[in-house]
Structure formats: C-alpha cells, structure tokens
Amino acid sequence: MKKILVTRKLLNSNEEKLKKLYDVKLNSNDELYSQKKLIEISQGCDGILSALTDKLDKETINLLPDSVKILSNFAVGFGNIDLEAAKKRNITVTNTPEVLTDATAEIGILLILGACRRASEGIEGARAGDWKWSANYLIGKQLTGSRLGILGMGRIGQKIARIAKSLGMIIHYHNRSKLNSEKEQGAIYHEKLESLLSVSDVLSVCCPASKETINLINKDSLELLPKGAVVTNVARGDIVDDEALIDALNRRKVYAVGLDVYKNEPNLNPGYLKHKSAFILPHLGSATKETRTAMANLAIDNITEFFQTGACKNKVN
Ligand code: NAP
Numbered sequence: 001m002k003k004i005l006v007t008r009k010l011l012n013s014n015e016e017k018l019k020k021l022y023d024v025k026l027n028s029n030d031e032l033y034s035q036k037k038l039i040e041i042s043q044g045c046d047g048i049l050s051a052l053t054d055k056l057d058k059e060t061i062n063l064l065p066d067s068v069k070i071l072s073n074f075a076v077g078f079g080n081i082d083l084e085a086a087k088k089r090n091i092t093v094t095n096t097p098e099v100l101t102d103a104t105a106e107i108g109i110l111l112i113l114g115a116c117r118r119a120s121e122g123i124e125g126a127r128a129g130d131w132k133w134s135a136n137y138l139i140g141k142q143l144t145g146s147r148l149g150i151l152g153m154g155r156i157g158q159k160i161a162r163i164a165k166s167l168g169m170i171i172h173y174h175n176r177s178k179l180n181s182e183k184e185q186g187a188i189y190h191e192k193l194e195s196l197l198s199v200s201d202v203l204s205v206c207c208p209a210s211k212e213t214i215n216l217i218n219k220d221s222l223e224l225l226p227k228g229a230v231v232t233n234v235a236r237g238d239i240v241d242d243e244a245l246i247d248a249l250n251r252r253k254v255y256a257v258g259l260d261v262y263k264n265e266p267n268l269n270p271g272y273l274k275h276k277s278a279f280i281l282p283h284l285g286s287a288t289k290e291t292r293t294a295m296a297n298l299a300i301d302n303i304t305e306f307f308q309t310g311a312c313k314n315k316v317n
Contacts, residue, residue, distance in 0.1 A: 075286075149203045
C-alpha cells in the first residue's frame with residue numbers, strides 16, 4: 001500500500017476515503033508544518049497531499065526524500081510549489097481545477113457587492129445599533145450599468161462574468177489570449193492590461209499568481225483606473241501591491257476594496273484593517289462543504305490516477 005502524507009486536516013469523509021486507499025499520515029491537529037518538519041515527516045512517503053499553506057519552494061523540494069513521486073495540491077492554484085524544482089526531481093505536481101469554480105465565483109461576487117454597497121460599514125453599524133434609516137445613509141455604488149473589468153477570464157472569471165452580467169454589469173476582460181465567442185459571452189476583450197484598467201469601474205482580479213503577475217496591480221497600474229474605482233481580488237494576494245492599494249484608498253483614487261486573499265496570509269497588511277471601505281474576508285473562496293469535499297476527492301483521485309497509470313490529467317508541471 002502506498003504511503004501518503006496529508007499536510008492539513010481534511011473533512012472527515014475525505015480522510016475516511018484516504019484511510020481505505022492508502023497508508024496515510026494524517027494531521028489531526030491541523031498543525032501548520034514548517035518546511036523542516038514537512039521534510040522530516042515525509043520520509044518513507046510515496047506522495048504528499050499538500051495545501052496552499054505549504055511553501056514547497058526549491059530548497060524544500062530538493063530535500064524531500066527520493067520516495068516522493070507526487071505532490072497533489074489541494075487547490076487550483078499552485079503558486080506555493082516550485083514547479084521547475086519538482087520537475088527536475090521527477091516529481092509530478094497536480095491541482096484541483098473545475099470543482100471549486102462556482103464556490104469561488106460566489107465569493108468573487110460577494111466581494112464586488114460587499115465593496116460597492118459598503119457592507120463592512122453596514123454590518124458594523126447594525127451590530128452597534130447606532131444607525132437610523134435616512135435617505136443618505138451609507139450610499140453606495142450600484143452595479144447596474146457599471147463596467148466590470150476581469151483580469152484573468154478563466155474558469156472563475158467566466159463564472160463571475162455570467163453572474164455580473166445578470167446584475168446588469170458590462171463585462172470587459174484581459175487575458176494573454178482572446179477567448180472564443182462562446183466563452184466570451186459578449187464580454188469585450190482588451191489585449192493590454194492598461195486598456196482594461198482604463199474602463200474598469202470595478203476590477204475583479206481572477207488570474208493565477210505567477211512570475212508574470214506578481215504585483216501586477218501596483219502604483220502605476222492603479223493610476224490607470226477611473227477615479228473612484230472599486231478593486232476586488234479573489235485570486236491570490238501576491239498579485240496586488242498592498243502599499244500601493246492602501247495608498248490609493250487613502251487618496252480616494254480607489255473608492256473601496258473587496259479582498260479574499262492577501263500577501264503573507266493570515267497576517268494581512270494592517271493598513272486594510274483601518275479602512276471602513278475595505279470589505280475583507282479570510283480566504284473563503286472554496287469554503288463550502290460541497291466544494292471542499294469535491295476538491296479533496298479530486299486530490300485523492302489524482303494520486304490514484306498517477307500511481308495506476310504513471311500520468312494524471314490534472315498534472316501542471
Ligand atoms: P484558469 O481557468 O486557469 O484561469 C486563469 C485565467 O488567467 C486565464 O484566463 C488566463 O488566460 C489568465 N492569465 C494567466 N496568466 C495571465 C497573465 N500573466 N496576464 C493576464 N491573464 C493571465 O484558473 P481558475 O480556475 O479560474 O483560477 C484562477 C485563480 O484563482 C487560481 O490560480 C487561484 O490562484 C485563484 N483561486 C482562489 C481561490 C480562493 O479561495 N480565493 C479559490 C480558487 C482559485 P491566458 O492564459 O490567456 O492569459
């Protein structure tokens with residue numbers, strides 16, 4: 001029986017499935033393993049079911065035991081893993097696409113609504129009981145007729161586009177390549193990010209974190225947005241330069257932000273905490289029972305497919 005290290009606690013039904021299929025090392029206390037500990041406890045293992053909180057950089061991967069043949073990441077993103085280093089060591093890396101698209105798009109829409117309609121201030125006022133209805137209380141931005149710029153119109157971006165369109169938003173997007181008309185659903189393509197930003201009343205960041213996208217939303221790119229734009233990020237914190245975004249909020253260049261992901265999670269930049277117009281969530285994108293169950297099942301199936309066939313359709317390196 002193959003031996004699998006599971007780095008984070010999963011839902012019970014997924015752990016039961018793993019126990020039937022593999023000799024598993026589970027993490028019942030859901031401890032966040034250091035890189036050193038991860039290397040130590042993976043000794044003798046054939047594969048690792050990893051999470052986005054595991055920093056599998058070049059140094060860590062180079063020190064993994066030779067027995068490890070697969071890193072099955074419990075996420076669609078794989079910015080936490082050095083793919084090149086894994087490839088050099090002949091370790092297959094897999095991810096969990098598709099199954100988390102709907103749940104993450106729901107949070108993407110929540111960020112847009114929460115930021116535009118001043119949900120943080122509203123919740124605070126309602127809980128404190130220090131509010132009264134008035135015609136100009138917590139006036140927000142209406143979505144109907146406003147332009148949504150989607151940076152990274154892949155699976156999640158397209159689902160957000162579909163919902164946003166039904167709310168009356170006009171959809172623009174930027175990818176490195178233009179989509180076919182079926183996937184575009186009438187959205188307007190911008191070959192250049194600069195062009196997308198100039199028409200984004202609301203920006204939704206949906207692209208992966210990569211060498212190309214780190215700090216893509218920075219001081220210069222934020223200046224291209226219309227004055228009073230709303231910036232949301234449901235993808236990865238690394239794509240946004242926090243200091244620049246907080247400065248843009250301070251200057252009212254940016255009206256509000258809606259964020260689910262951060263650099264240095266869970267220690268988000270304290271500048272966001274001071275802002276009433278920051279609608280912030282603790283990385284909830286895929287956090288529904290249905291989706292987390294499906295993600296873990298897919299991560300397990302990826303391991304099984306790999307050991308049975310030597311290949312895996314969700315291989316990313
Ligand atoms: P996907 O289907 O691969 O879509 C990614 C899109 O980004 C593609 O349309 C791609 O188009 C575009 N893109 C990639 N690199 C780009 C670049 N350098 N410049 C501009 N566009 C670029 O991925 P997905 O399933 O929608 O997931 C997207 C990301 O969401 C994941 O990578 C993950 O980090 C994040 N996510 C977050 C949560 C959460 O909990 N908040 C949950 C799930 C996923 P081109 O290749 O044509 O450029």
